Amino acid sequence: MPTPYNHKAIEKKWRTRWKEHPVNVQEDERGKHEKYYCLDMFPYPSGNGLHVGHWRGYVISDVWSRYKLLQGYYIIHPMGWDAFGLPAENYAIKMGVHPAKSTAENVKNIKRQINEIAALYDWDREVNTTDPNFYKWTQWIFVKMFKAGLAYEKEFPINWCPSCKTGLANEEVVNGKCERCGTEVTKKNLRQWMLKITQYAERLLNDLDKLDWSEKVKKMQTDWIGKSYGAEVDFPVDGRKEKITVYTTRPDTLYGATFMVLAPEHALAKELATDETREAVEKYIYDASMKSNVDRLQDKEKTGVFTGSYAINPMNGAKVPIWLSDYVLADYGTGAIMCVPAHDDRDFAFATKFHIPIIQVIAKDGKEIENMTEAYTEASGTMINSGEWNGMESAVLKKEAPIMIEEKGIGRKTVNYKLRDWVFSRQRYWGEPIPIVHCPDCGAVPVPEDQLPLTLPDVDFYEPTGTGESPLAAIDSWVNTICPVCGKPAKRETNTMPQWAGSSWYFLRYVDPHNNEELVSREKADAMLPVDMYIGGVEHAVLHLLYSRFYTKFLSDIGVIDFDEPFIKLFNQGMITGKNGIKMSKSKGNVVSPDDLVRDYGCDSLRMYELFVGPPELDAEWDDRGIDGVYRFLNKLWNLVMDNKEKDIKASKEMLKLRNKMVYDITTRLESFSLNTVISGFMEYNNKFIDLAKKEGGIDKETLSTIAVLLAPFAPHMGEELWEELGHEGSVFHAGWPTYDEEAMKDDEIEVAVQINGKTRAVVTIFAEAGKEEAIAAGKEAIKDKLTGNIVKEIYVPGRIINIVMK
Numbered sequence: 001m002p003t004p005y006n007h008k009a010i011e012k013k014w015r016t017r018w019k020e021h022p023v024n025v026q027e028d029e030r031g032k033h034e035k036y037y038c039l040d041m042f043p044y045p046s047g048n049g050l051h052v053g054h055w056r057g058y059v060i061s062d063v064w065s066r067y068k069l070l071q072g073y074y075i076i077h078p079m080g081w082d083a084f085g086l087p088a089e090n091y092a093i094k095m096g097v098h099p100a101k102s103t104a105e106n107v108k109n110i111k112r113q114i115n116e117i118a119a120l121y122d123w124d125r126e127v128n129t130t131d132p133n134f135y136k137w138t139q140w141i142f143v144k145m146f147k148a149g150l151a152y153e154k155e156f157p158i159n160w161c162p163s164c165k166t167g168l169a170n171e172e173v174v175n176g177k178c179e180r181c182g183t184e185v186t187k188k189n190l191r192q193w194m195l196k197i198t199q200y201a202e203r204l205l206n207d208l209d210k211l212d213w214s215e216k217v218k219k220m221q222t223d224w225i226g227k228s229y230g231a232e233v234d235f236p237v238d239g240r241k242e243k244i245t246v247y248t249t250r251p252d253t254l255y256g257a258t259f260m261v262l263a264p265e266h267a268l269a270k271e272l273a274t275d276e277t278r279e280a281v282e283k284y285i286y287d288a289s290m291k292s293n294v295d296r297l298q299d300k301e302k303t304g305v306f307t308g309s310y311a312i313n314p315m316n317g318a319k320v321p322i323w324l325s326d327y328v329l330a331d332y333g334t335g336a337i338m339c340v341p342a343h344d345d346r347d348f349a350f351a352t353k354f355h356i357p358i359i360q361v362i363a364k365d366g367k368e369i370e371n372m373t374e375a376y377t378e379a380s381g382t383m384i385n386s387g388e389w390n391g392m393e394s395a396v397l398k399k400e401a402p403i404m405i406e407e408k409g410i411g412r413k414t415v416n417y418k419l420r421d422w423v424f425s426r427q428r429y430w431g432e433p434i435p436i437v438h439c440p441d442c443g444a445v446p447v448p449e450d451q452l453p454l455t456l457p458d459v460d461f462y463e464p465t466g467t468g469e470s471p472l473a474a475i476d477s478w479v480n481t482i483c484p485v486c487g488k489p490a491k492r493e494t495n496t497m498p499q500w501a502g503s504s505w506y507f508l509r510y511v512d513p514h515n516n517e518e519l520v521s522r523e524k525a526d527a528m529l530p531v532d533m534y535i536g537g538v539e540h541a542v543l544h545l546l547y548s549r550f551y552t553k554f555l556s557d558i559g560v561i562d563f564d565e566p567f568i569k570l571f572n573q574g575m576i577t578g579k580n581g582i583k584m585s586k587s588k589g590n591v592v593s594p595d596d597l598v599r600d601y602g603c604d605s606l607r608m609y610e611l612f613v614g615p616p617e618l619d620a621e622w623d624d625r626g627i628d629g630v631y632r633f634l635n636k637l638w639n640l641v642m643d644n645k646e647k648d649i650k651a652s653k654e655m656l657k658l659r660n661k662m663v664y665d666i667t668t669r670l671e672s673f674s675l676n677t678v679i680s681g682f683m684e685y686n687n688k689f690i691d692l693a694k695k696e697g698g699i700d701k702e703t704l705s706t707i708a709v710l711l712a713p714f715a716p717h718m719g720e721e722l723w724e725e726l727g728h729e730g731s732v733f734h735a736g737w738p739t740y741d742e743e744a745m746k747d748d749e750i751e752v753a754v755q756i757n758g759k760t761r762a763v764v765t766i767f768a769e770a771g772k773e774e775a776i777a778a779g780k781e782a783i784k785d786k787l788t789g790n791i792v793k794e795i796y797v798p799g800r801i802i803n804i805v806m807k
Helices: 007-020 027-032 052-070 086-095 099-115 132-147 197-210 215-225 251-256 278-289 293-298 345-353 394-408 522-528 544-557 594-601 603-612 626-644 653-671 675-696 701-711 716-725 772-782
Strands: 035-040 074-076 151-161 166-168 186-195 227-236 243-248 259-262 305-312 319-324 336-339 411-417 436-439 443-446 480-482 489-492 531-536 567-572 749-756 759-767 791-797 801-806
Touching: 007 603, 007 716, 035 052, 035 522, 052 074, 052 531, 052 594, 052 603, 086 099, 132 151, 132 443, 132 544, 166 186, 186 278, 197 215, 197 227, 197 544, 215 544, 215 567, 227 251, 227 394, 243 251, 243 259, 243 336, 243 411, 251 394, 278 305, 278 319, 336 345, 394 411, 544 567, 594 603, 594 626, 603 626, 603 675, 603 716, 626 675, 626 701, 626 716, 653 675, 653 701, 675 701, 701 716, 749 772, 759 772, 772 791, 772 801
Parallel strands: 035 074, 035 531, 259 319, 531 567, 749 801
Antiparallel strands: 151 166, 151 186, 227 243, 227 305, 227 411, 259 336, 305 319, 436 443, 436 489, 480 489, 749 759, 791 801
16 A cells, blocks of 8 residues: 655645755856746735745745756745835734834744745845845945935925824825825925936837736736826916916817816915905815825815916917815826816816806817817817817817927927825834935035935834924934044934835845945846746735835936846736635735645645636635545555556657647646646546546656656755655756657547538547548538438548538
């Protein structure tokens, strides 16, 4: 009787063996192999530890890494910790400990759990964003950006989370709420550090074409960057010297602009108020400041206040009232829009509500609509009520109007982007200190590069103040310093960087993590970068992925690296949810820990079930009962090999065919990332081999060895054990990925439908290589009792159809 499958003993044995003899080629041998860099989005060390949902992405990346290892690559597959920022700090506050202590404990626990996955991680490359030796280079990048004019200070209303007590980037506000804690976001006027990501908008947009990413993610980034073509038009303010510049994508509708709306934050908003309107204007500006941008854009009921002032339409000289409304944002375009109510739904609703004139300037077939009840928003039509533009096609005029406006001297052709500069400072303790010194004489001065890292001071009190000042501002001994330029007393910047700072470049550091002289040596960067495959959740599409692309382009521009896109291929795995598709969370009580499942079923079973639950790019609902089936399959496969390993069986034609078909199917499905069907494929072929073993007295050793190699990326412990049981020396991961012979896969016989006048009447089995005459003869024999008319044509589509045409 064969030895039963004992997952505990097997997995313990191979963990020890791998520790003593790593299966990936070592650093000193990597030059002999082509590199392959497969990377997970590194986790922040949560106090809740890992649940089965976290396993999914790590298993996918490990399967792919081991597959590439078997193809002969030198694998770069590192792991580290995104440990600065709000999540880690909020957890520390909740637990009443210093974030350095809680972060270290959480890292230790999650590292233990990640090791249970048996992933091919190279822990010699481990990085932690809170390590001063790491964030030295995060600060160095900031200093370089500052010197390049990409980092600057600005005071303006920012998104403010009253619970987290910090500012948030637009990308961190979801449906008007803080992405992290779910609190309603308000506005607060604060001094902020900004990164000029907008300078890279065009490159970030155009270079998406270089990437092997899903169209979904590319579209999300394209929409976030939001490129549009139009014109800036100058509207003089009636009775004043100022002009208000508006950005419009529809300059062809200028004659229909009957009012103008400014953002409440616009520089002229208060000045334009008259004595009669001042109180209402100032109240409106204050109320708008308490809303987030998302809320302002989503409010269905449009609100506004008339300033009491007018602008002059530069095309026809008409006076247009100037309103304020919170649906206009200060940081998009110019913070002012011209409103054409006849051709915009939002403007039509606003004009109707506040009784503002509506003038139609585009009409179908040139016919004006009497008593409009809704905006005419068709993409094209004939211009009317538009002076010298009357009779022109609006689609043509839309392209020509910006040039005409420039010639008239009232505006200019413009390209605009929705992308805004990145709010880069946080009013919290647990983050990288921003390496800037504020000097009364020299202004903002960067900390000299040879004095980096500027380390966080060790403090007892680190909770956010809620005043807009970082807790660091209260530490006089740290704040007070001298100016690096003039040597006079100065003060350190007290805001810290956002949690995205370290994660925007960490993937570069993995290939040279112990270098104290450079962010990454050019030699190692050229040899091992960029990342070939990046795996993580789609929720990072416009945050981390966009920021990483920005950082990579900047570092390429200053010569640190010679490529400008960080991730060649991207795969976004779906989420593992609890019952009814609800996201797993401790608060909902639906978290499934992997620890008990590993104990009861083994790591290999859990790895394979993580892949079996559904297509890896889609969300899947977790059901513990499903792992039983995978565990039974592994037991059956184990028994297949153990029952046949000592038998002296020569491969039959049928065995060769089945072996080659299996290699083809598993490889094809794996290459297309159809990982759930890889697992079902293993189950199907295992059953076929069991049946074949009964029929032919066993399975040959080469076929059994092929099964072990194919299985190894998915169930590495069992793959290694079966390989050894079959008498092979060394690791299964040095065996090479099996190849298939297309000739050996071909069937000797095939089934072909036999039709009469296009309708199937029978199915016949013929030799796969049968010619037309042989096939037709077999088909006619199968339907001879139905051949009652005159045969006028005989058709054979090889391997598919025999059709007899009768009259």
